[in-house]
Each structure stands twice: as structure tokens, then as C-alpha cells.
Amino acid sequence: NFQPKVMKILVGVKRVVDYAVKIRVKPDRSGVVTEGVQHSMNPFDEIALEEAVKLKEKKLATEVVAFSLGGPKSQEVLRTALAKGADKAIHVQVSDEEASKLESFHVAKTLKKIVESEKFDAVFLGKQAIDDDSSQTAPILAGLLDWPQALYASKVEEGGDGHMKVTREIDGGLDTIKAKKKPLKAIPIKDLGVDIKPQTETIEVTEPPVRQAGGFVEDVSALVAKLKEKGFVKA
Amino acid sequence: MLSARTVLTRTARLNNARLNSTLVVAEHDETKLAPITLNAITAAGKLGNDVSVLVTGANAQKVAEQVAKVNGVKRVLVAQDDKLKNNLPERVAPVVLASQKQFNFSAITAGSSAFGRGLIPRVAAKLDVSSISDITQVHSADSFTRTLYAGNAVKKVKSSAAVKLLTFRGTAFEPAKEGGSGAVEKAPSADIATDTSEFLGQELSKSERPDLATAKIVVSGGRGLKSGDNFKLIYELADKLGAGVGASRAAVDAGYVPNDMQVGQTGKIVAPELYIAIGISGAIQHLAGMKDSKTIVAINKDPDAPIFQVADIGLKADLFKAVPELTAALK
Ligand SMILES: Cc1cc2nc3c(=O)[nH]c(=O)nc-3n(C[C@H](O)[C@H](O)[C@H](O)COP(=O)(O)OP(=O)(O)OC[C@H]3O[C@@H](n4cnc5c(N)ncnc54)[C@H](O)[C@@H]3O)c2cc1C
Numbered sequence: 300n301f302q303p304k305v306m307k308i309l310v311g312v313k314r315v316v317d318y319a320v321k322i323r324v325k326p327d328r329s330g331v332v333t334e335g336v337q338h339s340m341n342p343f344d345e346i347a348l349e350e351a352v353k354l355k356e357k358k359l360a361t362e363v364v365a366f367s368l369g370g371p372k373s374q375e376v377l378r379t380a381l382a383k384g385a386d387k388a389i390h391v392q393v394s395d396e397e398a399s400k401l402e403s404f405h406v407a408k409t410l411k412k413i414v415e416s417e418k419f420d421a422v423f424l425g426k427q428a429i430d431d432d433s434s435q436t437a438p439i440l441a442g443l444l445d446w447p448q449a450l451y452a453s454k455v456e457e458g459g460d461g462h463m464k465v466t467r468e469i470d471g472g473l474d475t476i477k478a479k480k481k482p483l484k485a486i487p488i489k490d491l492g493v494d495i496k497p498q499t500e501t502i503e504v505t506e507p508p509v510r511q512a513g514g515f516v517e518d519v520s521a522l523v524a525k526l527k528e529k530g531f532v533k534a
Numbered sequence: 535m536l537s538a539r540t541v542l543t544r545t546a547r548l549n550n551a552r553l554n555s556t557l558v559v560a561e562h563d564e565t566k567l568a569p570i571t572l573n574a575i576t577a578a579g580k581l582g583n584d585v586s587v588l589v590t591g592a593n594a595q596k597v598a599e600q601v602a603k604v605n606g607v608k609r610v611l612v613a614q615d616d617k618l619k620n621n622l623p624e625r626v627a628p629v630v631l632a633s634q635k636q637f638n639f640s641a642i643t644a645g646s647s648a649f650g651r652g653l654i655p656r657v658a659a660k661l662d663v664s665s666i667s668d669i670t671q672v673h674s675a676d677s678f679t680r681t682l683y684a685g686n687a688v689k690k691v692k693s694s695a696a697v698k699l700l701t702f703r704g705t706a707f708e709p710a711k712e713g714g715s716g717a718v719e720k721a722p723s724a725d726i727a728t729d730t731s732e733f734l735g736q737e738l739s740k741s742e743r744p745d746l747a748t749a750k751i752v753v754s755g756g757r758g759l760k761s762g763d764n765f766k767l768i769y770e771l772a773d774k775l776g777a778g779v780g781a782s783r784a785a786v787d788a789g790y791v792p793n794d795m796q797v798g799q800t801g802k803i804v805a806p807e808l809y810i811a812i813g814i815s816g817a818i819q820h821l822a823g824m825k826d827s828k829t830i831v832a833i834n835k836d837p838d839a840p841i842f843q844v845a846d847i848g849l850k851a852d853l854f855k856a857v858p859e860l861t862a863a864l865k
Contacts, residue, residue, distance in 0.1 A: 318819070322683045331687050343800075403655065404664035427800065430683055433667050435655040438623065442659025447624050447731035450652045453793070464734070468793055469648050498664035502677065502690040510825060513846035515837075519859040522831070522849050529829060531751065531775070531808050532864055 306360040308351045309419040310385065311410060312344040312367050314376040315430040328503040330399065340376040343425025345383070350455055351423045352384035359457055362386050364419070368409050370395035374483065381481045388483040389413060397488075397495060403435035405495045410436070411443045412491045421463070426451050555608075556583040556641040559630060560601055561621075561649045564593040567600050569748050570645030572709035575604055577702035578643050579710070580672035584608045588633055588721060590626050592619035602716040611721035618726070620733040623652045625726045630657050632724035639697065640675065646701035658699035665699035666691065670706040684799040684822035704747060705805035705826060739792050741779075743769075746795065749778030751808045754797055754824070755790070756782035758813020758834065758853055762790040767857045768812060774864040780804065780824075782814045798823035813853045816841025833857065 316322060317337040324331050354360040365380035367373040368391040377388035391409050393401070414422060427434040434450075441448035449465035458464035488495060516522045526532040556578045561568040571587075578585045586609040589598040594614040602610045613629045630642060630653070642657060644650030646668040658665035670688075671679035677692045678700070746752060753775065755768040765785075772779045780797040781790065797804055799822035809827035814820060816832070816839055824830070825844055832845035835852050842848045849856060 316683070321818070322686050324687050331683060402664045404658070407659065429799065432680075432682055432684070432799065434651050435658075435665055435667055438652050438655040439659040439665070441624075442627065442656035448652065448656065449731075451648060467648075498693060498695045499666060500692045500694065502692055504682070504687050504689045507681065507685055507688050510830075510844045512843050513848070515842075515848045515850055519849070519851070519856050519863060522847060522860065523863045525847050526808075526831075529808075531829070 306354070306420045307362045307364070307418065308354065308360050309410070309414060309417075309422045310344070310348045310351050310363060310365050310380070311406070311422065311424045311436065312348060312365050312376050312380050313341040313425070313428050313430075314338050314367065314369055314373050315341045315428055318342055318429055324504055324506045328505055330501070330504050338372070338375070340379050341425050341428045341430075343427060343429070344376075345425075347423040347425050348380055348383055348385065350452075354455065355384070360421075364389060364417070366391070366410065366413060368398075368401065368406050368488070369393065370398040373398075374485075377483055381483070385481070387481060389417075390483060390485045391491065392485055392487045393495065400497045400501075401495060402497065402499055403431075403433050403439055404498065405493065406436050407439035407443055409488065409491060409493045410440050412493060414440075414444060554583045555637060555639050556581050556585050556643060557611075557630070557633065557637070557639040558585060558587045559626070559642070559644040559650070559653060560587050560589045560597065561645060561647060562589065562591065562597045564591055564619075565596065567597055568645070568647070568649075569709060569745070570647050570650075570704040571601075572604065573704040573707040574643055574645040574650070574702045575606060575710040576707040577669065577672055578641070579606045580707075581641050581675045581698075583640060583675070586611060586637070586639070587716070588613070588630060590615075590618045590629050590721070591621055592616050594618070598718050602718050603712050603714055604716070605711050605713040607710075607714045607716040610716045610718045612718060613721040613724070615726065617728055620736070621649065622731055622733060623656050624731050625728070626653055627656050627660060628724040628726055629721055631660055632722040634661065634697070636722045641698040641700060643698075643700045643702060646703050650701040654699050654701050661697055661699070663695035663697050663699055664693070665695075665701075666693060667701045668703050669700055670703050672702075681822075684818050685825065686818065686822075703803060705803055739794055743772060744776065744778040746778040746780055746797070746802055747804060749804070750806055751775050751777035751810075752780050752797075752804055752806045752824075752827070753777045753810045753812065754780035754782065754814060755785055755812050756814030756820075757784035757788060759785060759790055764854075765790050767853070767861075771810070771812075771857055771861045771864075774861055775808075777808075777810075778804075778806075782817075782820050796823075811841050811845070812857060814841055815839045816844065833860075 365385040365388045424437045451468040454466035456464040590613040598612040753772040781795040799819040805826040810831045832841040
């Protein structure tokens, strides 16, 4: 029952450790160090947001609302989203402690509540968050809502007849001042009645094994000799 | 006559027997099983349960017969229906749920490909459980390892979900071999709604080269190639080695090659015997997709490129000179 002309789009944005940061695992193995580390909007959420704003510019959507579930600093990425063209923002609040234990499942359940209470017609999410690398929130939400899903979208068009046509891969900011004037609504998670009890407990987080560099060879013939030695090339 | 107690114990045992079964949802192209399903079958076997495989599709029967011959597969459920052509997740999910209703699996799993990652979380939502994706190690029926932050952290988790909904990283598990003789039966029937989404068409990149995800040797090119035309240097070398061809995201974004060739955190994850990175700097997002390769060779003109920190064999050279030389030297 997708009506392109009156479509309201909800866009999920997550605050994550910036992609350029070299992360460190905590010595107590409980997680990775996030304090004092550069954070930014998950790059794939930026893409989702851009696409939603483009649809609005083409008059295929009426409203673009940014959503984030997380600790107090999530409002930073919501401000960024407003600066990049979202009309409104919704922050569902949890403590940092709770945020660190959230699973895609909880995010999807929270999104479902918002979609239903505020009557959204479409939800745009990034294909994965670069911290957890789970790639699950969108298909869980689609399942909860009983809505169709189109993952790894590379093109979104009007499909006619109340449909959206999506091509999938089988895998400059505006003024920040203006952004601050746009509404940002904060809702404590308790008010939504979403159960965020973990189903997945972290036992430990460790560093991956480090690869040892093998050094340089002089030239192409030395490289060929090595490849022969290792049996990749017939001698 | 059986005493009430015996009946109770029997029922309990029956329920137990049922609970100890894992379902793997097969991925295929209507003629052939996708190799990642074989890796998923191995991983599923490590959960300590019987393994059943569900094959859905417009031509599922033929694939089901292939799956039945895979070692470790006890039962193959087949749902053959034109509505299941191209296996849209919205249509496959009801079949999985109907099967779950009948067999009460303790785990429902698939390979962590675009197919598995689209389907398993959707089914999890319907069963009201939290799913776990891209598992690289199975420790027991409820504890697993997966990676975070582009492979820069490794997390061991324990799941308390009533049913485990999991996807497995293909390169982390050996493919299951032939040698099974599973029983093939019809999957329970399901209500498949066809009104919410529809498959319109597909455009597959055609290639005679080995599949990137399973190739023994992979040759990848990056931004250093400077153009799509120059990628022929990569193809020529790959053909000499019988290798699959990959690329960095920079090469994809610049339009040198299609996106299904991208290796990395957000592209494909490969772990071949030999990975040759040419004109690729070795950003963490790229390393995430190839650093489990057995041997890594890097050709780059910048001796400080991070790729050299993981390469077993590094060659500091101009690729436009070194690659044709290398290709010529390989008989
Ligand atoms: C959220 C996110 C996800 C990402 N996901 C991925 C991913 O999945 N996969 C991926 O690859 N990247 C990914 N990236 C991009 C990644 O950060 C890098 O930008 C990218 O890998 C760089 O590609 P490159 O090495 O080809 O290009 P560059 O970093 O530009 O490196 C080119 C290299 O070529 C060398 N070179 C140039 N000319 C020559 C020559 N003539 N001879 C020899 N060497 C030469 C240079 O010295 C340089 O080292 C992602 C980024 C983000 C933010």
C-alpha cells in the first residue's frame, strides 16, 4: 500500500566508531575501546539518508525522518542527519551501558513501534553497520512488519501501481544552524515498551591473530621463484 | 498397557529427538547447489545435531537429489513451486516456518551470502528470536565466534535464543563432501503470498573464470590500475594462473569493474591459497575480505603501503611493468 506521492520515509542512522579509526580491544576482553575515539554516522546510513532525501527532492516522498536508538551521543548523528536534509529526528534513548548490549533484533523491534505509531510507508536502512558487521536489522524489521524487503539496493525508483522498483546487488552538507531548528524528539525506550533483554551474551572479545609480513623480493623473477617454491606455479 | 510414566518418558524422548535437529536452507540457481551451502552443512554438523536441508524453488527437486548425496545430510525437504522461483525471502520464509512448525528444529541456518543474510533474520523475526550472522566458529550448540569491526575484533558469544537462527561464513568451514544418502521428502505446505513483492529480472556478470568466493587463486586489482581497460593486465595474469579476479572498492567505485568483484568488509570475503593484490593499498576494509588467505602477494610501487604488512611476498614495483613481466614468465 505504498503511495509514492505521500510517502513518509523513516531512515535509521547509527553512531559508530569512525571507519578510519584503528580499533583496540580492551585488555579485560569485554569489548573494544570506544571512549575518546572518533565516532561518526555509519557510512551506509549516510547513503540510505541521501537516497531518501533525493526521493523527497524528486517529490516522491513527503517527509524524511531520521531515527537513532542509542545513548545520549546518538543525538550528534541525528543532528548530522538533519543537516543533510532530514525533516525531523527521533532519538529513542537508552543508557550507554544498555546501548552496548543492543542486538539488531532490539533495534528492529524499536523501529517497528515507531513505524506503526507514526505511520511510515517505507524504512531505509544501511546494509550493515561497520562496527557490528551484522547486516540484520532490515530483514528482521521487514519480518516483524510483514513488509517486503530489498537488501543491498543500488537503485530505487518509482515502480508504478503503488510499488517501488529496487535494483539490488546480489552483495556536502547543508547548514548546521538550520538543522538545529528542526525538531528532534527524544523518547525513553521505556515509553515504547520494547523489551531489550539480551539473547546474545558476549563471552569475550579478542584481537584477531596478527599476520607476519614476509618481506620483499628483489624483482619479478625472484617472485616467480617463490611462487614455484610454494607450488603455485609449475617449475 | 503402558504406564502413564512410560508414556511421559517416551514423549519426552520423542520431543528431544525432534529438538536435536538443525535445518540448513539451501541456496541454488535452480540447477546447481551453491557451494556455500556445503560449507553451511559442515558448520551445521558442528552443532551436534542431525542435519536436514530445505530446498525451495521452481526446480527444487533436482537440487534436492544433489543435496541428499552430501555427507551428513539426514533428510532433505523439498518445496517445489513456481511461486518460489528466484527464492524471494518473503516467499521462502513461510516455507521455513511451516517446516519449523512440523519439525521443531533447534537451529535454522544458511550460508552468510546475500541469500542467507536476507532470509535468516526475517525468519528470526517471525519466531521472535535474535539471530547471529556470519559465524566463523561453532563451539557448541549455543556458543559461536564472529568478527566485528572489519575483522579487527573477534567476539565469542553465547545465545539463549529458544531457536538458533544462524548464518555461517563460507570460507571458515570446509565444504561437506559427497557420500551421504539422505531421505528426500516433501516440505510441509505453506501459504505463500505473492502480492507484496515480485521478481522482475536479473543481470548476472558472465565469466568463464573460477568463482571468486571458491577460487584457489585470486588476483585482485585496485585503483593503481587507473582504468577499466588496464584491468586486462589483471585478467591475463589470472588466466595464466587459473585464478578468479577480485577488486578493491576504489576500483569498483571508479567503474573499472562490476561491484560483484569487490573484496572486503562490504564485498566478498575470500580465503584462497594464494591472493595477489595489485595496485591495492591495503585499507582495513579491504584486508577484512582477504587476510585469511594462505599466501598473500602484493605488488605496489609504494613500499609503505599497508598491504605489505600482511603480505608474505612483497614486490615493490610499477605494476604496468611488473605484471606483464610476471604473466610472460608464467608458462
Ligand atoms: C564503510 C566502508 C566500507 C568499505 N568497504 C570496502 C571493501 O569492502 N573493500 C575495499 O576494497 N574497500 C572498501 N572500502 C574502501 C577502502 O577504505 C579503501 O578506500 C579502498 O580499499 C582503497 O582501494 P585501493 O587500494 O584500490 O585504492 P588506493 O588506496 O588508492 O590504493 C591504490 C594503490 O595503488 C598503488 N599504485 C598506484 N599506481 C601504481 C603503479 N603504477 N604500480 C604499482 N602500484 C601502484 C598505490 O601505491 C596505492 O597503494 C570501504 C570504505 C568504507 C568507508
